[in-house]
Amino acid sequence: MSFFSLKSHNGPLTADLVQEPGQFGLGKVPSRLKPVCTATSICGYCATGCQLKLHLDAEGNAINLSPQAGYPVNSGMACPKGWQALDPLDSPDRATVPLLRNHKGKLEPTDWSTALQTFTTKLKSIKSTHGKESVAFLSTGQIPLEEMAFLGCLYKFGMGFVHADANTRQCMATAATAYKQSFGFDSPPGTYADFEQSDVIVLIGANLCIAHPILWQRVMRNKRNPKIIVIDPRATETAQVASQHISLRPKGDLPLLYALAHCILRDGRIDSTSIANTEGIEDFTEFVKSYSPSSVTETTGIPTETIEALALDVSTPGKRVSWWWTMGVNQSHEGTRTAQAIINLCLITGNIGKPGTGPNSITGQCNAMGSRLFSNTTSLVAGHDYADESHRRKISEQLGIPYEKITSQPSMAYDEILEAVIAGKIKALWIIATNPFHSWIDSGKLEKLRENLDFLVVQDMYHNTESGLLADLLLPAAGWGEKSGCFINSERRLGTIKPVRRAPGEALTDFRIFRLIADAWGCGDLFSKWTDPQAVFQLLKNLTKDRPCDIVGIENYEHIDREGGIQWPFPELSGDHGNERRLFEDGKYYTSSGKARLHFSPPTAMPEPVDPEYPFLLITGRGTSSQWHTQSRTGKSKVLKKLYPADPYFEINPADATKYGIEANAAIEIRSRRGKMSARAYLAPTVQSGQLFLPMHYAEVNRLTYPAFDPHSRQPGYKACAVKLLK
Known part of the structure; x- marks a missing residue:
């Protein structure tokens, strides 16, 4: 129940919208529902990392919430999702008991003992018959890092399996790979304070007003009168209020960035100190000579004079320039090189390690950074390397796990795991807190993939997600x-979440489920110290010692709360570094040489261009600040549902609508070479002619998308595929 209402508001909902109990026809509030104390918790949606104040009744149950004033991330603001964060907990669709598919093919309730016995018996049998590479898990960026670490260590060190990945592969693999290659470690250098300290802010493939509205408010607080430049094919909400919108052609970003480097190096607007701390400048200078502005105008759709002016804006000596990107860059067939082209521009101009600067990725999932460092999927737990023997021995010694159980074999990536299912090599999948049968690219292919699985386990807080409905065994989880x-947010800030409700029925926390599985599997003794999340946090923080993400200086959860969140690194004797800290202020990087590296390669062709049969290029992205990804949670909120169209719609340029005889609100079939869906037409001059835009939140959208993958990060390119329209 909420004791506030949402007024009309031109931006993020802020603390001034909290209303007094009894307003808006609620009448007198029963004394049992009056808040008597509060707790704080980081919002569980995006990686902005806003802190919420939860108002508790006498029994410790949250009955209301408001944004936390003074927290260095959101300063008393929250977007609509944050205001309604409690609603999904009350949904009648919650999974409350384990469900097991019976001999008639229907899911029916069972008890935890039977569920655990089925889980272990089935997976052990598959492992015995087909080997340790015949099972995989697909996990999430939505659960705390302690649960992520427990899952990864249990699965690999206790159960003895190999292949696992998380849905951070869908949002942040590109940025993580780019940082690792350029800086020697997955290390986003900036801090949100840079939004408020820049002279020039470049947003590329990032619609902050919709996807990260609290960060847009940080931009609006900048008192330096910054020039805000948006590089995006669509005239997004953010582009419409920016100083300048550069409407490039889809996937024209990489040649544009190389052309900017060409101009900057040609004219000598470089920072010699930063370049001295960088490797590869000679080769990079030679490479970009062939990317003059005139040579990329056709690819980018941008006039040469606009490119020259933009190059000057981002390289004027004495100006603080910060670059920010999200999925428009990451979800691309060449996203890693595009992210590194941004990094390269910051390195050659010295816009890194200083206030108001930096190549800064904005993360999608609330704990994607926690997943990147601690999930034990793409790297060894706590930011270590599977291939490094000294790292494996360190993990073995500190966790008390026999060395021979610490695998040196890396996992297949998400797409490779699914292809292995199709090939019959992987026989069982364990899906935790994610919904790939909705969210994965070319999702119709997954329905066929399901037929190849001998056993599918889904662990989720809802029983009726697209993935949950296909499960052989569903384990009910707390949310x-x-x-x-x-959680760890985009600026490397650790924040805590608190239990303020009891999970319904027999649902358990993911941590407790992993504990029970460890015991049922027979490896519980390996995790005898993993008694509760805070105990695991102490183990994990000690593992980070001497790694770039070192946090051994953090005492406990209370220390994190007391400091208003703590950014890594926070080593021993770290002293008072304040609430906002950026990396590389000393010009030293995490590579073996201590220098940053310039990475580059020629742009490649769009995987599926338009043609006469499929004449429209489909772009996907976030359509609203009131819905989250597959709507598994936000779709349960009556308030949030009212703020967003229930039925799918697509945006089309009015000239194209006239050409094809499409009227506003007409029901149109959109068809790709992989699938089809019906949506209503919304005539929008913000979309370029020849392009369509579909919000990602509707389940049907990913039946259309083309399965292209970045070769470095293996991240799927959701943003561009060829489609046609049928009335």
Whole structure:
């Protein structure tokens, strides 16, 4: 129940919208529902990392919430999702008991003992018959890092399996790979304070007003009168209020960035100190000579004079320039090189390690950074390397796990795991807190993939997600607000979440489920110290010692709360570094040489261009600040549902609508070479002619998308595919 209402508001909903109990026809509030104390918790949606104040009744149950004033991330603001964060906990669709598919093919309730016995018997049998590479898990960026670490270590060191990945592969693999290659470690250098300290802010493939509205408010607080430049094919909400919108052609970003480097190096607007701390400048200078502005105008759709002016804006000596990107860059067939082209521009102009600067990725999932460092999927837990023997021995010694159980074999990536299912090599999948049968690219292919699985386990807080409905075994899990642990946001800030509700029925926290599985599997003794999330946090923080993400200086959860969140690194004797800290202020990087590296390669062709049969290029992205990804949670909120169209719609340029005889609100079939869906037409001059835009939140959208993958990060390119329209 909420004791506030949402007024009309031209931006993020802020603390001034909290209303007094009894307003808006609610009448007198029963004394049992009056808040008597509060707790704080980081919001469980995006990686902005806003802190919420939860108002608790006498029994410790959250009955209301408001944004936390003074927290260095959101300063008393929250977007619509944050205001309604408690609603999904009350949904009648919650999974409350384990469900097991019977001999008639229907899911029916069972008890935990039977569920655990089925889980272990089935997976052990598959492992015995087909080997340790015949099972995989697909996990999430939505659970605390303590649960992520427990899952990864249990699965690989205790159960003895190999292949696992998380849905951070869908949002942040590109940025993580780019940082690793350029800086020697997955290390986003900036801090949100840079939004408020820049002279020039470049947003590329990032619609902050919709996707990260609280960060847009940080931009609006900048008192330096910054020039805000948006590089995006669409005239997004952010582009419409920016100083300048550069409407490039889809996937024209990489040649544009190389052309900017060409102009800057040609004219000598470089920072010699930063370049001295960088490797590869000679080769990079030679490479970009062939990317003059005139040579990329056709590819980018941008006039030469606009490119020259933009190059000057981002390289004027004495100006602080910060670059920010999200999925428009990451979700691309060449996203890693595009992210590194941004990094290269910051390195050659010295816009890194200083206030108001930096190549800064904005993360999608609330704990994607926690997943990148601690999930034990793409790297060894706590930011270590599977291939490094000294790292494996360190993990073995500190966790008390026999060395021979610490695998040196890296996992296949998400797309490779699914292809292995199709090939019959992987026989069982364990899906935790994610919904790939909705969210994965070319999702119709997954329905066929399901037929190849001998066993599918889904562990989720809802029983009726697209993935849950296909499960052989569904394990009911607690959600945000019903568990404790830590998230790490886009600026490397650790924040805590608190249990302020009891999970319904027999649902358990993911941590507790992993504990029960460890015991049922027979490896519980390996994890005898993994008693609760805070105990695991102490183990994990000690593992980070001497790694770039070192946080051994953090005492406990209370220390994190007391400091208003803590950014890594926070080593021993770290002293008082304040609430906002950026990396590389000393010009030293995490590579073996201590220098940053310039990475580059020629742009490649769009994987599926338009043609006469499929004449429209489909772009996907976030359509609203009131819905989250597959709507598994936000779709349960009556308030949030009212703020967003229930039925799918697509945006089309009015000239194209006239050409094809399409009227506003007409029901149109959109068809790709992979699937089809019906949506209503919305005539929008913000979309370029020849392009369509579909919000990602509707389940049907990913039946259309083309399965292209970045070769470095293996991240799927959701943003461009060829489609046609049928009335």
